[in-house]
Amino acid sequence: IVDLGTNDIIGSEAQSGGFEEFSKLIKEEYIKFVQALKEKYPNAAIVLCSGTFNYSKMDLQKYDAVFAEVAASFEESQKVYHCRFEKSDNAHPTSEENQEYGKILAQKLRTVLGWE
Numbered sequence: 001i002v003d004l005g006t007n008d009i010i011g012s013e014a015q016s017g018g019f020e021e022f023s024k025l026i027k028e029e030y031i032k033f034v035q036a037l038k039e040k041y042p043n044a045a046i047v048l049c050s051g052t053f054n055y056s057k058m059d060l061q062k063y064d065a066v067f068a069e070v071a072a073s074f075e076e077s078q079k080v081y082h083c084r085f086e087k088s089d090n091a092h093p094t095s096e097e098n099q100e101y102g103k104i105l106a107q108k109l110r111t112v113l114g115w116e
Contacts, residue, residue, distance in 0.1 A: 019059075023066045030070045034080055045079040045112055052085045052093050052101060060087050083108045
């Protein structure tokens with residue numbers, strides 16, 4: 001389970017020439033990171049999570065799409081998936097929200113790992 005990017009995104013978009021340039025960089029680096037994980041753990045299923053952080057200056061839907069594209073860039077046999085959560089009502093998720101995210105993630109894992 002990988003949940004990266006939120007803190008990297010805040011403020012970086014404007015510094016790197018806007019969303020298009022920054023999303024390209026995020027995709028390239030995230031793909032390299034996942035490839036490194038797959039080299040070390042070739043049989044692992046990897047779930048890229050996104051969406052929980054509520055920051056008014058960031059369009060989470062655009063970034064969720066970026067992370068979904070990263071997961072989709074891998075062959076199905078490589079078992080790389082994306083799990084999008086609904087954004088928190090707060091800057092950081094509450095314990096109740098985290099419990100809900102856990103339920104969503106558990107269902108995703110059951111599905112992708114064939115536990116159902």
